[in-house]
Amino acid sequence: MARIRILAPDVVGKIRAGEVIDRPAAVAKELIENGIDAGSRLIAIHVGSSPERLIRVLDDGGGMTRDDAVLSIKRHATSKLEHDRDLESMKTLGFRGEALASIAEVSRMTLSTRSADDLTGTQVEVLGGTLIQVSGVGRAVGTTVSVEDLFFNTPARLRFLKSRDSETRALSRVVWSYILTMPAIHWRFQVEGKEDVDLPPTSDPALAGDFLERWSLVYGRGVSKGADAGVPFEGEIGGMLFRGVLGTPEQARANRDHQYFAVNGRVVSSPTLGAALRQGYMNLVPSDRYPIGLLTIEIDPSLVDVNVHPTKREVRFRDESRVFQATRAAVEEAMRRYVPAGVGAAGGASSLGRPFAGVELDAAAPGAPPPPPQPLLDGLDLARALYAPPESLGADFAREGGSAGTDAPGETGETGDLRENLAEPEISIWQLHDRYLLAPIRGGLVIIDQHAAHERILYEEARGRLFGPGGPSQHLLFPRVLDLTRDELDTLLLNEAHMRRLGYEVSLFGERQIAVRGVPASIPEEAAMEALKRLLVAADDADASGDPPEERIARTFACHAAVRSGQPLKPQERRALVDQLFATELPHGDPHGRATYVRLSMEELDRRFGRR
Numbered sequence: 001m002a003r004i005r006i007l008a009p010d011v012v013g014k015i016r017a018g019e020v021i022d023r024p025a026a027v028a029k030e031l032i033e034n035g036i037d038a039g040s041r042l043i044a045i046h047v048g049s050s051p052e053r054l055i056r057v058l059d060d061g062g063g064m065t066r067d068d069a070v071l072s073i074k075r076h077a078t079s080k081l082e083h084d085r086d087l088e089s090m091k092t093l094g095f096r097g098e099a100l101a102s103i104a105e106v107s108r109m110t111l112s113t114r115s116a117d118d119l120t121g122t123q124v125e126v127l128g129g130t131l132i133q134v135s136g137v138g139r140a141v142g143t144t145v146s147v148e149d150l151f152f153n154t155p156a157r158l159r160f161l162k163s164r165d166s167e168t169r170a171l172s173r174v175v176w177s178y179i180l181t182m183p184a185i186h187w188r189f190q191v192e193g194k195e196d197v198d199l200p201p202t203s204d205p206a207l208a209g210d211f212l213e214r215w216s217l218v219y220g221r222g223v224s225k226g227a228d229a230g231v232p233f234e235g236e237i238g239g240m241l242f243r244g245v246l247g248t249p250e251q252a253r254a255n256r257d258h259q260y261f262a263v264n265g266r267v268v269s270s271p272t273l274g275a276a277l278r279q280g281y282m283n284l285v286p287s288d289r290y291p292i293g294l295l296t297i298e299i300d301p302s303l304v305d306v307n308v309h310p311t312k313r314e315v316r317f318r319d320e321s322r323v324f325q326a327t328r329a330a331v332e333e334a335m336r337r338y339v340p341a342g343v344g345a346a347g348g349a350s351s352l353g354r355p356f357a358g359v360e361l362d363a364a365a366p367g368a369p370p371p372p373p374q375p376l377l378d379g380l381d382l383a384r385a386l387y388a389p390p391e392s393l394g395a396d397f398a399r400e401g402g403s404a405g406t407d408a409p410g411e412t413g414e415t416g417d418l419r420e421n422l423a424e425p426e427i428s429i430w431q432l433h434d435r436y437l438l439a440p441i442r443g444g445l446v447i448i449d450q451h452a453a454h455e456r457i458l459y460e461e462a463r464g465r466l467f468g469p470g471g472p473s474q475h476l477l478f479p480r481v482l483d484l485t486r487d488e489l490d491t492l493l494l495n496e497a498h499m500r501r502l503g504y505e506v507s508l509f510g511e512r513q514i515a516v517r518g519v520p521a522s523i524p525e526e527a528a529m530e531a532l533k534r535l536l537v538a539a540d541d542a543d544a545s546g547d548p549p550e551e552r553i554a555r556t557f558a559c560h561a562a563v564r565s566g567q568p569l570k571p572q573e574r575r576a577l578v579d580q581l582f583a584t585e586l587p588h589g590d591p592h593g594r595a596t597y598v599r600l601s602m603e604e605l606d607r608r609f610g611r612r
């Protein structure tokens with residue numbers, strides 16, 4: 001066996017440098033963080049067409065004296081950490097004193113800087129870790145670091161780099177993550193032949209709206225005018241302050257690349273935060289897609305450990321589960337309030353970052369069902385109108401749908417309100433091939449999938465009943481008798497309480513038969529019976545998602561009770577469906593995460609017709 005030797009210092013240096021600086025994006029990250037730590041109001045990043053050829057970061061921060069500049073490139077040289085106990089409460093992004101030394105070790109680096117107390121600046125040139133020259137320069141207060149020929153002396157690293165495009169993309173992502181999370185800083189970002197932006201600080205960086213301003217620059221491009229580029233939100237939960245922008249459910253992507261997290265100003269990745277973001281969208285985003293969003297969190301620094309990784313890219317929290325719960329609750333709350341622009345019962349402007357002071361952490365314990373939704377309008381009245389609209393067409397649709405009618409007590413009073421709703425200046429809602437509803441909205445057209453939309457409506461209604469005190473039943477004049485298998489009977493007995501809360505009144509009738517004497521009041525008898533049969537088959541299916549039974553029952557019920565695709569709907573029914581949909585908590589998706597509607601803007605139409 002070969003003898004053990006101590007590695008030569010320059011080899012150790014290169015290995016360690018590689019831990020901190022593994023690709024061009026890491027250079028950008030470290031230099032930007034130094035600029036932020038130096039209190040800069042302007043940070044300008046210039047990148048060559050191949051990022052390993054040139055990265056230059058200029059800032060207007062505090063700068064360094066000549067002595068500090070020379071010291072700064074030494075390993076473990078830092079002005080930010082004096083005692084180990086300071087590690088507990090880091091307020092700066094840097095503290096290890098490794099970045100400049102690591103970059104200098106594996107590149108040709110030129111640092112020029114001037115502090116406010118000095119009349120002239122200092123320029124330091126380093127080649128592969130060796131100090132070449134220190135000279136005076138005239139320059140403004142601040143610091144400029146140029147990094148050329150990265151990894152010229154570590155060919156293995158160089159070979160390990162990905163294509164020019166993917167290195168540039170990775171670097172861009174780092175830069176944009178800071179641009180997005182730090183709207184108070186004036187950013188300039190140039191990539192030769194690709195990008196060139198100049199973004200002065202936004203007007204009032206203390207507001208969530210300012211995150212939206214920057215966010216819209218990137219994620220507003222594909223979004224038509226009048227629609228939301230994102231949902232700004234802000235609030236405090238469990239001692240943590242959340243601010244940021246959430247993408248709309250339709251903006252969800254196939255990967256996590258468009259999720260940005262900043263904890264105490266540090267851009268980080270964290271599986272905990274990723275999972276919380278996703279769960280905060282509830283079932284609005286299909287399981288194979290990832291919501292996009294920008295989440296900044298202010299939290300007591302002593303509850304965060306950033307020192308788990310040499311690049312400080314990942315954070316750990318002292319209490320991961322608490323952070324998870326608070327984050328999920330924050331996102332969920334924001335999504336519940338969100339009403340897409342241009343649609344909605346109230347004419348719908350999007351909800352702008354109101355603080356959500358009322359949210360209690362305990363209400364969002366993992367696995368516990370979210371509180372039952374409270375619809376803006378009474379979903380039940382409207383739901384009734386869907387199948388049994390007042391006046392003229394009530395009876396005849398009921399017959400078409402095979403219903404025995406829905407003469408529930410109190411109907412006249414309840415539908416009175418509805419009639420007033422419908423009496424508003426009437427907009428036509430068209431039905432296309434008995435499947436889609438088309439309605440004009442401010443700035444364009446909304447196309448609604450009638451089945452998916454009704455599924456969303458019934459799902460929320462069912463959850464409200466199952467998690468709450470239950471809902472009204474419509475008594476059947478002639479009880480319906482069903483033959484059941486042994487298994488179905490068992491399922492029924494096990495879930496009897498749930499069925500009752502949904503609105504089913506069932507009694508045993510013979511050995512394998514049941515009599516159904518009442519069904520949920522909001523849907524026609526036939527649909528209710530169909531849903532019941534499905535529930536008895538499906539209710540005890542083991543669910544891999546681990547959802548509570550109420551959740552599964554609500555989903556199955558909604559899916560089978562909802563109006564079918566292929567079912568003609570009368571104008572009032574269409575209207576009721578649209579109104580109800582936008583009165584739900586989460587109108588954008590059905591319980592399986594499919595879209596309930598699609599928007600088409602006037603801009604889009606105009607473009608297609610070559611009007612612009």
Ligand code: ADP
Pocket residue numbers: 030034035038059061062063064072073077078079080093094095096097098099100101142143
């Ligand atoms: P760290 O940021 O962990 O302290 P670095 O190697 O990144 O370590 O920087 C070393 C030191 O150099 C910093 O502590 C700081 O005092 C100084 N420094 C680096 N970049 C800048 C800058 N852009 N402006 C002012 N001082 C800087």
Ligand code: MG
Pocket residue numbers: 030033034093094095099100
């Ligand atoms: Mg640093």
